[in-house]
Amino acid sequence: MGTVAENIETIRARIRAAATRVGRDPDSVRLVAVSKHQPLAAIREALAAGQVMFGENYLQEAQEKVAALGQGLVWHCIGHLQSNKARLAAEIFDCIETLDRLKLARALETRLTELGKSMPVLVQVNVGGEAQKAGVAPEKARQLCRELQKFPHLILQGLMTMPPFVADPEESRGCFRRLRLLGEELAAQGLLGRHGPVQLSMGMSGDFEVAIEEGATLVRVGTALFGERGQAV
Ligand SMILES: *Cc1c(COP(=O)(O)O)cnc(C)c1O
16 A cells, blocks of 8 residues: 555546546545544645545544644544434534434534534435444435425535445445435435535445446545554544
C-alpha cells in the first residue's frame, strides 16, 4: 500500500474511471473517507491531500476527532445510532447516513430544533434483508420517507445501504441496483429528490466501482485508503 495521499489519488482515479465507463459525470460521485479506528495523523494526511469528507461509526471516537481537528471537515455518521445518542450525533455530525427508524428521527429533530441546525440525512435500507443488519426493510422505506417529511430540520437527501458481505463484488451488484431503483421509485412518488439530486451511499473498499456503475453518488472507503484499522482510538 502507498501513502494515504497516494491511495487517495488512486481511489479518485478509479472513481473517475468507473463513472466514465457507464457514462456518468465523475463529479457526481463523492468519496467519504472512512476513518473509524484510524489515528488523527492519518486523517490529517488525507486532509492535506484535499479530502474533507470523513465517515465515522462510533460516537465517542467521532466526538474526539471532531474536537481535535476543528473546522472545515465534513463528518458523516455511518454507524448504527441509538436514539439516546441522537443529541450528541445532532451536534457533531454534518450528515447522518444511517437513519432507519422514526424514533431516531424524532430524537434528532428535537435536538436539531434546539440547535437551530438542519441535518442532511440518508435512510439506511437493509436491501439484503439480513436479520442482524441495521436499516429499514425496502418495503417499509416509503412509509419512513413519508414520515420524515414532517421533520423540518431533517433534509432527506437519499438512501444508503450495506449489502451482505461477499467475496466477489459482482455479487453485490443486484443489491446496489435495487437501492437505485428504490430511490427512483421514491423520487417518482415525490418522497426523495426535493433537496437536489437523490444521493445513494453505497460501495466500500472492495466494491465501490460496481456501486458507481449502479449509480452510487457517495462511496464509503476505509481500508483501501488508510490501510488496516487499528483498535479504537
Ligand atoms: C467500516 C465501514 C466502511 C468502510 O469499509 P472498508 O471496507 O474499510 O472500505 C463503509 N461503510 C460502513 C457503513 C462501514 O461501517
